[in-house]
Amino acid sequence: MPVEIVMPKLGLTMTEGLIVEWRKKEGDPVKKGDILFVLETEKVTYEVEAPEDGALGKILVKEQETVPVGAVVATLLKPGEIAVEVTAAPVAAPKAEAASPAPAAASSAAAPAAVAPSGGRVKATPLAKKVAKELGIDLSAVAGTGPGGRILQEDVEKAKASGIKAPAAAAPAAAAPAAEEKLVTFTGMRRTIAKKMLQSKLEAAQTYMSNTVDASNLQRYREALLPFVEKKYGVRLTITDLMMKVTGAALREHPVVNTRWTEKGILYLPEVHMGMAMALDEGLIVPVIKSINAKSLGQIAVDRTALIRKGKTNSFLPDDIKGSTFTLSAMGMFGIEQFTAIINQPENAILGVAAIVDKPVVVKGQIVIRPMMNVNLSYDHRTIDGAEAGKFMQTLKAFIEDPVMILG
Amino acid sequence: MADKTRITIIGGGVGGYPAAIRAVRMGAEVTLIEKDALGGTCLNWGCIPTKALLQSANVIQTMKESDTFGIKCKGYEVDFGAVMNRKNTVVSQLTRGVGALLKAKKVKVIQGTASFVDPKTIQVNETGEKVQGDAILIASGSKPGRIPVEGIDGPDVMDSNQVLAMKALPKSVVVIGGGVIGVEFAQFLIAMGTEVTIIEMLPGLVPGVDKEIAAILQKQLSATGVKVVTGAAVKGIAHKKTENTVTYTIGDKTETVTAEKVFLTVGRKPDFSLLNIDKVGVKHERGAIVVNEFMETNVPGIYAAGDVIGGIMLAHLASAEGECAVRNILGHREVMNYKAVPSCIYTTPEVACVGLTEEQAKERGEIQVGRFPLRGNGKALVLNETEGMVKVISDRKFGEVLGVHIIGPHATDMIAEAVLGMTMEMTAEELAGAIHPHPTVSEAIMEAAMTIAGGAIHMP
Numbered sequence: 001m002p003v004e005i006v007m008p009k010l011g012l013t014m015t016e017g018l019i020v021e022w023r024k025k026e027g028d029p030v031k032k033g034d035i036l037f038v039l040e041t042e043k044v045t046y047e048v049e050a051p052e053d054g055a056l057g058k059i060l061v062k063e064q065e066t067v068p069v070g071a072v073v074a075t076l077l078k079p080g081e082i083a084v085e086v087t088a089a090p091v092a093a094p095k096a097e098a099a100s101p102a103p104a105a106a107s108s109a110a111a112p113a114a115v116a117p118s119g120g121r122v123k124a125t126p127l128a129k130k131v132a133k134e135l136g137i138d139l140s141a142v143a144g145t146g147p148g149g150r151i152l153q154e155d156v157e158k159a160k161a162s163g164i165k166a167p168a169a170a171a172p173a174a175a176a177p178a179a180e181e182k183l184v185t186f187t188g189m190r191r192t193i194a195k196k197m198l199q200s201k202l203e204a205a206q207t208y209m210s211n212t213v214d215a216s217n218l219q220r221y222r223e224a225l226l227p228f229v230e231k232k233y234g235v236r237l238t239i240t241d242l243m244m245k246v247t248g249a250a251l252r253e254h255p256v257v258n259t260r261w262t263e264k265g266i267l268y269l270p271e272v273h274m275g276m277a278m279a280l281d282e283g284l285i286v287p288v289i290k291s292i293n294a295k296s297l298g299q300i301a302v303d304r305t306a307l308i309r310k311g312k313t314n315s316f317l318p319d320d321i322k323g324s325t326f327t328l329s330a331m332g333m334f335g336i337e338q339f340t341a342i343i344n345q346p347e348n349a350i351l352g353v354a355a356i357v358d359k360p361v362v363v364k365g366q367i368v369i370r371p372m373m374n375v376n377l378s379y380d381h382r383t384i385d386g387a388e389a390g391k392f393m394q395t396l397k398a399f400i401e402d403p404v405m406i407l408g
Numbered sequence: 409m410a411d412k413t414r415i416t417i418i419g420g421g422v423g424g425y426p427a428a429i430r431a432v433r434m435g436a437e438v439t440l441i442e443k444d445a446l447g448g449t450c451l452n453w454g455c456i457p458t459k460a461l462l463q464s465a466n467v468i469q470t471m472k473e474s475d476t477f478g479i480k481c482k483g484y485e486v487d488f489g490a491v492m493n494r495k496n497t498v499v500s501q502l503t504r505g506v507g508a509l510l511k512a513k514k515v516k517v518i519q520g521t522a523s524f525v526d527p528k529t530i531q532v533n534e535t536g537e538k539v540q541g542d543a544i545l546i547a548s549g550s551k552p553g554r555i556p557v558e559g560i561d562g563p564d565v566m567d568s569n570q571v572l573a574m575k576a577l578p579k580s581v582v583v584i585g586g587g588v589i590g591v592e593f594a595q596f597l598i599a600m601g602t603e604v605t606i607i608e609m610l611p612g613l614v615p616g617v618d619k620e621i622a623a624i625l626q627k628q629l630s631a632t633g634v635k636v637v638t639g640a641a642v643k644g645i646a647h648k649k650t651e652n653t654v655t656y657t658i659g660d661k662t663e664t665v666t667a668e669k670v671f672l673t674v675g676r677k678p679d680f681s682l683l684n685i686d687k688v689g690v691k692h693e694r695g696a697i698v699v700n701e702f703m704e705t706n707v708p709g710i711y712a713a714g715d716v717i718g719g720i721m722l723a724h725l726a727s728a729e730g731e732c733a734v735r736n737i738l739g740h741r742e743v744m745n746y747k748a749v750p751s752c753i754y755t756t757p758e759v760a761c762v763g764l765t766e767e768q769a770k771e772r773g774e775i776q777v778g779r780f781p782l783r784g785n786g787k788a789l790v791l792n793e794t795e796g797m798v799k800v801i802s803d804r805k806f807g808e809v810l811g812v813h814i815i816g817p818h819a820t821d822m823i824a825e826a827v828l829g830m831t832m833e834m835t836a837e838e839l840a841g842a843i844h845p846h847p848t849v850s851e852a853i854m855e856a857a858m859t860i861a862g863g864a865i866h867m868p
Contacts, residue, residue, distance in 0.1 A: 125833030130806045146833075153808070153833055 002057050002075035005036060009069040010046055011318030017041050018066045018188055019073060024056040036074070042192045043285065044316040054078045124151035132156045193283045200345045204261070208340050209389050210376040213400045215356045218242055219371055221403050225297060233298040235305045240276075240330045241297055243353050244304075246399040248272045248292040249406035251326055254392040256384055258325050260346040266383050275324030275344055276304060278311050286344055287316065288324040328353060338374040348383045351396075352376040375400070412437040413738055416530050416541035417730075418522045418683065421448015422723040423547030423714025425506055427730030432513040434738050439539050440515050441522040441532060443682070447503040448549050449715070450723040453569045456502060458592055460495040461572075462754050465599035469756060476792055486600055488577040495572075522548075523684040527707050533682075543709045543737040546690075546697060547730055548683060550676040550715035555584070559645030564652045565670045568593075578602055580667035582654045584642055586613040588753050590673035591625070594634045595755045605635040605665050607656055612638055614753060618765035618799065618813040625759055625815060628795060632756075637665075645670055678716045694718070701743045703733035711737060725749050748830035752820040757796045760823035763811030763830055766801055774804035778836065778859030780852045782816045784866040787847040793817040798856040800826075800836060807835035807860065812853065822850050836860040 007017045017039040024036055030050040039046050057075035061067050122139045124132070128151045132139050135156065142159040144151035163183065186194070200206070222242055229237040251258040251272045260267040272293050275286040287307040289300060310316050327344040332355040341352040354374040361370045375396060379389045399405050413436045417424045420442030428438045445452045474481040510517055518539070520532040530539045552567035554560060566574065568589055581597055583590045586608030594604045606629075612619065613626045613636060630636050640656040640663075653666045678696040691698045691706040696718025703711050711733040714726030725746075732744045753759040769775045782788035782796040796816025802809050812826035829839055839857035844850050855864040 126835045126838050127806055127808045127833035130835060134806070147831075150832075 002077050003051060003054070004072045005048070005051075005074040005076055007039065007061075007067050007069050007071050007073055008046075008048060010041065010044070011322070013322065014041050014069055014318050016066050016068045017046075019061050019063055020045060021063055022059060023047075026056055026059055029055045030076070036076075040188050041318060042188055043321050044318060045314050046317075050076060052076070052078070122151065123149060124156075125153065127153045128156050135160045187282060189282050189285075196345065197342050200343050204343050204345065204348075205381040206343055206378055207381050207386075208376060208378050209386070209393055210338065210340075210374060211393050211397055212372050212374045213397045214361070215239075215371045215373040215400065217402055217404075218246075218373075218400055219356065229298045229301055233302050235298075235301045237297060237301045238304075239332065239356065240328070240353070241301045241304060242403065243330065243400070244274050244276065244289065244292060244300055244328055245297055246403055246406055247326070247328055247351055247396060248274055250392060250396040250399050252293055253395050254388065256388050257349050257379070257392045259348050259383055260325070261348055261380060261383055262346065266348075269325045271325070273323050273325045275327030275347070275350075276307065277327055277329035277341070277344075277350075278308065280311055280314075285311065285316070285321055286324055286327055287311065287321050290323070326350070332356060332373075338376060340376050341378050343378050343380055349377055349379040349389075352378065373400070413543065414439070414541045415543050415545060415734065415737055416441070416522075416539050417545045417547060418530065419448060419547035419549055419714070419716075420446040420506070420510075420517065421547060421549050421714065421726070422450045423549065423716070423726035423730045424448070424545065425510060426727045427545055427547065427713065427734045428515045429509060429513050430731045431734040431738065432515060434734065436734070436738060438513075438515045439518060439541065440510065441518045441520060441530065441539070443519075443521045445503055446506045446510070446517070447499075449676075450726075451502050451506065452499060453572055455723050457495045457499050457572050458568075458589075458596070459754055460498045461491065461596045462592060464491045464494065465596045466756065468599045473792065486577065488600070489575070491600075492575075521682045523682060524688045524690075527688045527710060543711065545730065545733050545737070546680065546683065546685070546705075546710065546712040546716055547714045547726070548680050548716045549678075549726075550721055551679040552672065553675040553677045554672065555642065555674050557642055557644050559647060559652075560672070562645055562647040562652065562670070564647060564668065565645060565672055567672050571671055578667070578669040580604075581669045581671055582607060582652070582665055582667040583671045583673055584654070585672065585674040586610075586636070586638065587616075587673060587675060588614060588751075589675075590671070591629060591753060591755055593671055593673060594629065595632070598632050598634050603635075603667070604633075605637060605667065607640050607642055607654065607665070608636070608638045609641055610638065614759070616765075617751075617753075617759060617761060618811070619767060620799065621759060621761065621797075621813045621815045624796065625753070625755060625757070628757060629755065635665075637663075676715060676721055678718050680716055702736045702741070703729055703744055704736065709737075720746075720749055720751070722749065722751060745831075748827045750823045750827050752823065754820060757793060757816045758819035759813075759815045760819040761811070761813045762823055762826050763809070764801060765811060765813070766799070769801045769803075769810045772810075775810065776802050776804050776807075776836070776860045778802070778856040778861075778864075780856035780859065780864060780867060782849070782852055784855070784864075785849055785852045787849045788816060788852070790847065791817050791849075798852040800839065800853070800856040800860060802836040802857075802860050807837055809834050809836055809839060809857075812856075814853070816849060816852070818849050822853060825850065825853060 020038045020040045022037045024030055032050055032052045034050045035047045036050050037048050039048060055077045057077045059074045061073040123144060124139050131153050137156050137159055139151055142151050142155050145155055146152040218239060222237055222239055226237050255268050258269050258272055271291050274289045274292040276289060277286050289303045310320060326347055327350040329341040329350060330353040331339055335355045337357055338354050339352050341350045343350050356371045356373045358369050359372040360367050377389055377393055415431050415436050415438050417428050417438060417440045420440050424440060428440045431438050471481045471484050518532055520534040522530045523533055525531045528540055577600055580603035583594050583604060583606045586606045590606055591613055594606050597604045612622050614622045626636060640658045643655045643657055646653045651666050651668060652670050653664050654670060655664050680697060688707055690710055697705060697712040697716050699705050699712050699717050703713050705712055713729035713733045715721040729744055732742055735742050748762050750760060750762040766777055778800040780798045782794045788794045799813040800809060801811040809830055814822055836857045840854055840861040844854040855866060858864045
């Protein structure tokens with residue numbers, strides 16, 4: 001009996017997965033632990049390994065197709081079964097290959113045909129015509145959604161995104177093109193980012209509050225703790241770790257900032273799960289350090305290091321990037337002096353932590369140089385009133401400027 | 409008959425009655441419930457009566473400057489009762505017309521106040537009659553806004569409805585609120601010979617209008633003798649026998665102005681207070697009914713249009729929204745388009761705008777602004793109305809027209825060209841390239857567009 005390879009469930013909330021790439025072809029011999037295919041959920045990509053030795057049988061789900069968790073995506077033939085199936089494979093495989101590109105070609109050819117106007121005249125707005133010229137779009141291949149089927153600017157831009165090009169006859173006119181345009185199709189992750197960011201901007205009454213704080217003590221404690229943490233946990237303590245710790249402590253003092261917006265009301269969360277905005281090559285992701293207030297600085301550094309490693313090797317599990325109650329985004333490594341972040345919904349606030357920069361400040365009537373750091377709170381005013389945000393920022397400033405206070 | 413979609417429309421104003429006629433034309437059976445007069449605020453207490461009054465003011469204006477045209481005019485006398493009567497005649501002719509149209513289209517009109525029984529049933533409170541519909545359109549409109557200051561309920565404080573019903577011309581008036589309604593009343597009163605002071609809270613009159621245009625209007629209004637106080641917060645109104653003292657603050661200074669009457673023109677508020685919409689769970693926020701882009705509320709089958717949904721409260725927009733709503737009720741899938749909504753002020757000079765102001769457009773990206781002063785327009789000189797300008801704002805890359813702002817004679821009629829163009833995604837080139845009739849003020853629109861698309865002719 002061939003072994004069925006199914007779409008694995010990688011976390012409690014995963015319901016479906018997209019097959020990005022098959023690493024083995026039908027008939028390829030595989031060893032246990034070989035990577036069979038790469039899948040992508042809304043947030044992670046994951047490599048699925050062969051459960052045992054054998055050969056890859058029939059691939060039932062093609063690349064770029066999405067199937068529910070538990071669906072059979074291929075079969076794995078055990079050593080005894082190979083001979084039988086392999087003879088059948090050459091017949092089946094070319095057939096499948098011949099069959100699969102055909103509908104794709106037909107559909108891409110059919111799309112412009114279906115929208116091409118019946119007569120010679122193309123109804124398009126002046127703006128749409130200019131945009132089409134600029135983008136090199138053949139208007140006769142664009143579906144119009146304006147009055148009486150008139151092509152609007154938006155239609156041209158949609159056509160551009162779907163890959164309709166200029167007519168062949170027009171090509172010589174553009175004989176000496178400059179640098180070529182490149183269309184990068186959306187990954188699942190980019191779509192998710194786009195959707196979440198825009199949704200946050202549209203739904204939340206985002207507003208901002210910023211404060212510049214003295215980071216002298218933050219730096220001093222980091223230096224003092226660095227060798228200790230390195231020895232005990234084997235990781236390097238960073239300013240971000242300290243910031244997550246003090247922010248967690250400040251959130252404990254101001255529960256309204258550690259809440260979720262829900263349809264029914266404002267959900268107060270008993271624990272602080274600190275989201276940590278992180279940039280991957282593919283885009284933004286927010287892994288989570290759970291129950292941050294119960295963790296030592298060393299443990300936070302350990303968790304952060306582990307999450308970064310997972311990010312770099314693309315091996316997040318969905319549960320690594322779920323459940324944050326508040327997010328911290330640090331831009332110090334880019335030398336950014338001040339920035340605002342978009343709320344990671346359904347959270348109600350996010351803290352943007354900027355670089356520490358030496359600046360002249362007035363202390364007791366004297367101009368002195370101090371390492372200053374800007375912290376910027378983006379918060380949803382539907383839930384958090386300005387005064388509440390102000391109180392939180394006041395506590396945060398106190399904790400950053402004197403981290404010992406979080407012991408109190 | 410039973411196969412027809414039955415639509416109940418609440419409100420016979422410009423949000424409701426055109427929707428009723430559109431729905432009948434599309435094959436629906438419509439019942440319209442109106443608590444007061446057909447035509448709503450627009451025909452009875454808004455657009456039409458105020459313009460009728462302003463036309464009387466225009467006649468005075470013409471006589472005042474008749475010398476310029478070589479006509480000697482031996483004085484005039486304002487018969488205020490006759491002015492108001494003419495306004496009433498215009499209004500009643502139009503409202504009768506609406507009634508006749510609805511009758512011709514076999515719309516069942518019920519006089520009374522409506523309230524929801526369930527999401528398909530409306531009860532007429534006065535008679536207890538219940539009206540069943542497959543869908544309901546709420547177009548109950550708005551009422552004049554109020555501000556919470558001391559003395560606001562005094563006997564001489566009048567909202568726009570009361571102003572339009574007044575019997576005698578006051579000697580002096582303080583107009584609280586320098587928006588569109590406020591400046592139009594001020595224009596009317598000053599022409600009639602009343603002393604007028606406008607108090608506006610924001611730094612300039614007609615907030616929301618392109619700043620450059622608003623500044624010209626403010627200057628012109630001041631030149632006619634209207635006292636304009638801006639950046640002022642009204643603190644209270646003290647009533648004495650025949651006069652009222654309005655106290656206001658500018659910064660930390662407190663000042664007062666005294667007048668016979670006080671007009672309150674601080675905008676309008678959506679009005680659904682009698683409908684009992686909470687019974688069926690129709691969502692409302694900040695005093696306005698919430699609808700989606702198809703004009704449907706959160707309750708399936710219940711739609712809303714016009715002033716009652718807040719936002720821009722203009723008659724022509726209400727009509728467009730109402731018609732959009734009934735098309736969607738009757739199976740279409742049409743998104744309400746707010747890209748080109750004109751707004752007009754019937755002062756002298758008139759103001760008309762569509763699209764983005766220069767300030768708004770700048771925030772959106774690189775723009776070009778084409779201006780043409782009416783000093784360079786032949787027809788404006790003929791009319792002796794050269795104070796004004798046309799301003800065309802376009803996006804820099806493709807030249808898409810993002811906004812057109814006009815201050816000058818016929819502005820409110822001329823803006824329609826820009827509205828059509830913007831609806832059709834015109835660029836400045838089409839506006840500049842279209843042959844405009846000569847001599848007309850509309851040539852100024854073409855010239856302003858030319859400034860963007862290759863340079864104007866009649867400007868150095």
